[in-house]
Amino acid sequence: MASIERTAYPRFKRCFTPKELIEIYTPTPAEIAFGLSTTQGQIHFLNLMVLLKAFQRLGYFPQVADIPKSLVNHIRNSLHLPSDISVGYEQSRTMYRHRAAIREYLKVTQFNQSARHLAVTTVYKSASVMDNPADLINVAIDELIHHRYELPGFNTLDRLVRRVRNLVNQKLFLLVISRLNQEYIERLDNLLKSHSVHLRSPYNDLKQLPNRPTRNHLNDLLTHLIWLDSFGEVKPYLESITSAKIQHFAAEAKALDAAELKDIGQPKRITLLLCLIYSAQVQARDNLVSMFLKRMRTIHNKAKEELEELRQKHLETTEKLVGVFTNVLQVFVDESTDTEVITQVQNVFTPAGGVEQLLHECEAVNAYSGNNYLPLIWKFYKSHRSAFFRLINALKFAATSQDETLIKALDFLLLNAHRRGEWLPATVDLSFASAQWQRLVFGRVESPKKMIRRHFEVCVFSYLAVELRSGDICVLSSADYADYREQLLSWSECQPLVSQYCQNLGFSDTASGFVEQLKSWLIDTAASVDAGYPDNRTVVINELGEPVLKRPKSSEVSPSVKALSAVIAERMPERNLIDILKNVDYWTNFTRHFGPLSGSDPKLERATERYLLTTFAYGCNLGPTQAARHMRGIVTPRELSFVNRRHVSAEKLNAALIDVINRYNVLSLPKLWGDGTSAAADGTKYDLYEQNLLSEYHIRYGGYGGIAYHHVADSYVALFSHFIPCGTWEAVYIIDGLLKNQSDIQPSKIHADTQGQSTPVFALSYLLGIKLMPRIRNWQDLIFYRPDKETVYQHIDSLFKDSIDWAKIATHWHDLLRVVLSIQTGKISSSILLRKLGNYSRKNRLYQAFQELGRVVRTVFLLQYISDMQLRQQITAVTNKVEAYHGFAKWFFFGGEGVIANNDPTEQEKIIKYNDLIANAVVFHNTVDLTEVLRQLQREGYLLMRSDVAALSPYLTSQIKRFGDYLIDLDVVPQVLDEEMVLTF
Structure with missing residues (x-):
């Protein structure tokens, strides 16, 4: 049976606030007139009106005994009926007659x-x-x-x-x-049989996780993919099943072990296995490409490091050569005869090693000048050669544009994989490569009829990595590296949506009109900033044409705020984390989203208790073993692990977070901190073990880990989070977090730091109706674009370095709309698209169009940024909140020495969301406690200033106990909250 808690089936709340009773359950004059005309006597009148208001809210008739007394009392008082009149029917036919009258009055048909x-x-x-x-x-x-x-x-x-x-x-x-033969079915069933030597079933190999990106692990992953591909092309067997159901069946299979899967009927068991195999094949290809890209990046980085070491080694040689050349020049400065000049020059050369030695040293210095590390790549590539060739044999690549020169070069490379000689015939087009690469590949041959094999191989693999990142090359039968164009809506599908979408955002629905709007926006903004420059005391353009912003005075905390904070700190009640989770669940019922993947009711004893303890164990990073040791035997590690594995997913955690956010948003106190129209996005590092594909070394933070990328509202609550590799450009996820946020708080402005911006991100944000307003370090280095080459400004002209190509935006207007409508309708993720658009591509016209539009939007923002001190202060204030949230959330992440011990990316994401759930629960509970303390102070005559309360923060931890025994008692219920918990000033 499905759990009613996880459905939208209407039910009465546990308790009602006065506001709800008045707005929802108070009979209107028309309803009262209907009741009086339908019934005789006060008892029947009350019965009818209670049934009517209950039906209006629920859509069905509840049992009279199940109607809350507070609701009955409110309706009785609203009708001015005596308090001794109670609801209830002595005769069932009267109740049925009332129900029929209500259906007729509301024009509702009985379920038939x-x-x-x-x-x-x-x-x-x-x-x-x-x-x-x-x-x-x-x-x-x-x-x-x-x-x-x-x-x-x-x-x-x-x-x-x-x-x-x-x-x-x-x-x-x-x-x-029915599509499978018996032999294939038996092979799938054999996956569940335990191996006599390894004492484990091959089924576990389907769930194999990728290890850290090394050459040996790349070979292991290739072997794993070859084994998965030995099951053949699985997708045709699943042709009638949608992608969403395939993912659901694969997740269900992954959560089961071999023994549990054996107990399922054969048709379903085989289908689940096929879905898991298909999912594993797709994931293995994605993991292979990711590992290849990381290895290529490492190879290039090592070559750059080698170049730097060579420069250091040749530094003394360079100084020596300069000294020799200086002495030679000095000889020519002196007025001597030709014979004397030659003798003196020879005297200079001899101590330095002679002419031939100096010439050799000059060639060596020239070879490593000009920042050219390309000749050094082979040294680090050659050990990977075999694995890379196996990789391109195992994967199928295709070009996403008409330019297939790299694909043909890849085919040529495969044909000549057996070659070990120095040269290859120059029969392949290398136009995809830069001039520097071409010079290296062709060497010093006057007519390029031959190529240096080693450099050709390195060149092709290097550009394969580049074009996989930019999306110019895709991998067939993959997910993250598939052809993103196939996920976009066709223009015929977009056309019916264009007019309404453009109207909603205030865009013109024609290419020329859209460009004209953009152009006017840029012209007007630049003209306004130029005109206001003489009166703007916060920005100065120096003699070099560089803008310099004056720092605003730092605002100190007022004495009244300090005093209020001190009083609050004394009065805040002491809480432990499990009690906080229990109370917040009582108020929000967020654990209703947890349960078996089948959607049925959980068959657990004390299910709510188990869910809360699991949230605590994983959200604080204690893990099931350590957490259970401190719970006095009320739960075992296996029970906690089972709940996490079988009853909780990232999607369920997101749904639980939404319940907490929505209830928090109703409170009045957060409205003083922010109105929810803006949010900030930023990432913070969490430590990981090295043995997984996501973990990377972070230069800025030091150590291996991943980035928890949070979106935090201006009212302090966290809206959404991703867990991403350290090397990922954070801007890729800035829009995705807003689109995936399904809570009642829907910001229209997003702030970030330097990592959260680029021209494609500005463009996509603008097209989605989102104002991207980041805090950019070294913003002076960014280019300002003028509307056209002829436009000149009186005061700020030195800021502009280039002009906008409006024709490019107009030409690709349809393509831009296809992308944004595809994202809006859920056909493609913005993060997938921005991963492609975030990398330069000379082939991708869509990238170029987004870049051009982004130049317009970013230039307008930069102009507003330098001219508006208040805007800069607002951006700083909101981004400070997300940075404060990082420390607040990590305060609860005290187990396991702060290291996420799980190597499964899915589990890593869940742990971050568990942590967010705990942090948001504490924010909610702190806000409730703060409101109660402030109300108490008001009752005692303390004068509260709105500005002082607005300066407070719910990120309080001094009153929270993290350590000790972790006990839970669901029989002790917290206070009943009124709807908004209003404060008056």
């Missing part, structure tokens, strides 16, 4: 055979796309309400959904297994 058929049809269609029973129940509820049908009992809906879902899935399972 037509409604059942509608629900069955709707669920049948949806079950081919989604699999979670709770989601299917929600679809049925929406459709019944849309057609104004009364909702049936939850058990009726649950049975209907389970029956239809089972029917759809069984048809899919039988269809899949």
